[in-house]
Structure formats: structure tokens, C-alpha cells
Amino acid sequence: MAIPTPIRRHTVFHLRLGFVPLLDSAPLIMAQEMGLFEAEGLRVELVRESSWASLRDKISFGLLEGGHMLAPMPLSMSLATDRPRVPVTTGMVLSRNGNGITLGNDLFDRLVLSGVDLRQPIETARALTRLARKRQKPIQLASVAPWSSHDLQLRDWLDSAGAVNGEDFHIIPVSPVQMMDALRSGAIEGCCVGEPWNSVLERRQLGHILHSGHQIWQNAPEKVMGLRADWAEQHQEMHRHLIRALLAACRWLDSPNNHAMLARILARPEYLGEYFNRNIGEQFPLHPAGGNSPFHPRLHQHFFHNSANFPWLSQAHWLATRLIAHQQQLAHLDMPSIQRIFRPDIFREAAGSLGIDAPVIDSKTEGQHPCAFTLNGQFGPVDVSSDSLLGEQLHDWQASPTVPANKA
């Protein structure tokens, strides 16, 4: 038997990364499919996980080095007070936006009949609260995990109308693959979920997308590349190579010319296809815009442009305040502990080696920019996307450098 020749002269690094089969796992899948990992000297094994809990446990117990994570996950894993902590590092945001708040037909129809302006999230939240109080039954909603941006966006949206958790609404976590059954059986009346599930619900005529997550937090980080901190510490060079490979994939993903090919690849059984065939007996939904794109035109999902991949410390701080505001257990939180988890410094170095520019500052006042704007980068001016927050909130992390920890 011939001994296989190594791919490259330097050592090939083996790395096991988990992903949950969602549209925004595309950066990992495409980096694998286009040989981008390999070009950086990484041999990556992608492992598909059915639930966020499973991905978290496998990373915690060393069966995976890291994976595609919900943006709040590195914070909740590193700073938990109700379970053993697993320090996680992220040096890169993988995607922004892509969540939808979808209501089942009944609830949506009642909202329409109330005459409210469906484009105004605060107005719709008020109308739903009135509805709940009138019928004396909480609105039953689902998110995908208690420590997900979906959950926090739902709660921020309902909070904006003064809705009371447990009285005006209930939120339970339901895995995306089961959202359809839950809505069909009447167990929930609406949900906040990532793509392609909103599109599936719409196409199956089980519900209507009422809002995009983008209307609650504009261009918020949705998924990040999370790694066990001990691995990242021991393999700093490899971490940079990993970011380089994923950045190349993200840049490719933002080009509409590539979306038809992306759809073909995601539809393969080992990625999202089997899930769709097994659970709903069909291919995942495509939108006619841009020639069969898997991206829903309303959800503004993107992967690269306007510094999408930059892991802002101020956004990490914002996410931490939301977790605490909505009763997730986090340890005492200050900027130094966040700086160990979110690593703009690592990103800047990895991106710079590819000639991709990044802002020179690590934090900004969140919510201050209703339009895309320009900042100083390492090489010249860089574009940064808008960051409005629902109800024109501003989040100045310096004004609250220490988040009061909640009572464990």
C-alpha cells in the first residue's frame, strides 16, 4: 500500500469543528468545499450537531475544538455561574442578521385585524400585548436556546412595549428542526428562528415573517467562530490560519453570483439536505431574487461587507448586558473578562495578513449609527455597517464599564 504524500510541506493540523445545519453555517461548509482550510494547512473535520446543547457539550468535553456558535455562546460558556465554566475564545464574527420573527397564521391575522402598522416593531409588540391581556392568555412563543440572539431579540422586542414575561408572553426553546411541528400543533403561536426555517414556515403557509432580527438590532453579530480558549492559546498560528480561511469563504458568500452554487452544496445530504428530506420531505427553500438564492430578501443576512467579521468588544458587552437583563446567569462582568473572550486583536492580525482592513478601535457606542459609516482602519478608511437598536437606544460600554452581575 502506497504511503499517501502529505498535502503540504509543513505539518497539517487536524481540527474538529461542529456546526448546526443552518444557512449561516455556510462559511465553514464553503471553506471546506473550496479547499480554503486545506490551503491554510488545516485538515478540518466538520461535525454536524442537531442541537446547540450538543455542540456546547462536545466542545466542553474536548470532542470538538470549536464550532459555529451563537454570538452570545462564548460569553455564556465562559462566564456561567450555574454550571462548570468552559473558557471560549472568538476572533471572528461569521455572519450578521438572518433571524426572523415569524407568527403563525392565527396570531398574524389577528394582528392585521388590529389595524397596527406591521412595519413598526414597537407598535406590533404593543398590539400583541393588548391582545394577550384582552384574551387573558400569554402569547406562546419559541426561540432556539435561552442563550441565543433569537431569545434576546424576542425579549427586547416585547420589552419595548412593556410586556411582562410569564403574564403577557411565554418563551420556550424549540430546536429549529421542530419549529414547524410546534407551530402546526398549536403549541406555539410564533417564533424567532434562523434561516432557512422562516422561509420554510412561509412556504408551507404555516406563518408569516412579521419582523427581521435586523429591525430589533441592526446588523448584530449572529454567529461567531468559537474555539476552546486553551486550544486557541496553544495554537495561535493555526487560529490565524483558520480565520483567514473563513474570511475567504465569507467574502465569496457575499457575492450573489455564487448563491446558486451555495444552494446546491448546502442541499447535499451531509450538510442541510438530509435534514430537509428527513424532516419535511423537500429541498430547502430558494428565493427567485438573484437566481435561486437561499437568502430571504427581507432578512439582510450577510457575511463579509462593511466589516461584518470584526468582533467588536462593545457588541460583546452589549450582548452580555442583554443576557443579564433577561435572567441568564453570568459571572461578574467587566471589560477585561470580555477582552479574553472576544479578540479583535487576533482578527486584525489575521485579516491584515490577507490585506483585509479592519477598524483600529475595539469599541464604539452601539446604536449611534443609523447608516453605514467610515472609520480609520490599519491601511486606510474602512466601512462599518449601521448599528441602530430598537427604540433608538444607545449602548455606551464606557458609561457602564462594569455590568452588575445578577444574583446567582
Next chain:
Amino acid sequence: MQSSESLRILLIDNNPERASKVCAALTHSGHEVIRQRPDATGLTAAVARDQPDMVIIDMDSPDRDTLENMSTLNDHAPRPIVFSADQPGDRATIQAAVRAGVSAYVVDGIKPESVRSIIDSAIAQFESFQALRTELAETRGALEDRKYIEKAKGLIMKHENCDEDSAFQMLRSAAMDHSERLPDMARRIITLLEGQSAAPAVKKAS
């Protein structure tokens, strides 16, 4: 071996054959096992109705995300076993469970040794099914793809008289330029370069 207390266990596993084996092993140890074929939202109701001391669930079940949250909703709900992994001994048990694809949720106040013996017998049953899973994970397609890539690289090296690194870079940029998967581009290059070579490759009987 009889364990120190008899517990009520809710077992959720989409693999009926495996579930039967786990069920038999636990019943044999004197526990009461309730089997459930889960659906999207029946789980919360089942836990509320049956009040199990412990839930054993296939790690790949999407129901886990729902179970995760129950402990935050009420104090009597089973908590994820990974939360109590403070002791090194427990860590080893849990690591073995994660490896075997078993996840467990336990209500407070159950003796650690009972929990460990139940998890150990679930692990044993799950492990006998592991071989099958590993086989499925390494899809034939991935191996085929690798073969094409290696072969195309070899041909490019010969054709362009370059080293392996440059050959791989050429293959990759060709794939990117044509918006093609790497193995698909590799196949095209093989067809192209083999067509040009003086000694055509031996046709495989298919």
C-alpha cells in the same frame, strides 16, 4: 448488581433497537423506565406528567434544547448532568457519555453513585451502536472526493512541472474562478489533462 435506589427514568431515543437494550439493562437493575417517542412539544408535558428522577436522551436529539431550558423554568426539573461535572471522576464519566452520544438530566438529590451506574449502563448500550455511527460519518463521498483531488494535483504537477503546493493553488483558484466545488473541478481537470496525455488512463470497467 442492584443499585442503591430504584429510580424512575424517562428514556428518549429515536433508535428503537437501542432503546430496547437500554430499557432492558436499566429495568434489570431495578429501575422503572418510561419510554417516549418524542415530538416537538410533548417533552415538557411528559416531564411534568411523569416526573422522572432522570432523563436519558440521545445526544443527537433536537429535543435537548427544550430539556436544557426546563431547569431554568422550575426548580424540580431535571438538570443537565454536565452542570454537575465538578469532580474529576464525574468528568470522566460524562466525557465517556458525550463520546458515546448519551446525554442525561437529573433532578437534584439523587445519589451520585446511582446516577453514575445508570449512565454507565446507558453508555455500554450506546457504545455497541457506535461503530455503525462512525461508519456513517466517514461518507464514501468524502473519500472519493479526496482521491480526485490528489489525482488532479498529480496531473497538474506533471503538466505544469510544478510542486504540490503550486498545483493545489492552481486547482483551487480554478475552482473559485468557475464557482465549482474543488472535487468537481478536479474531475474536470482530470478529464482535460488525461485527454491530452499520450498514454490515456486505463478505462475502469464500471
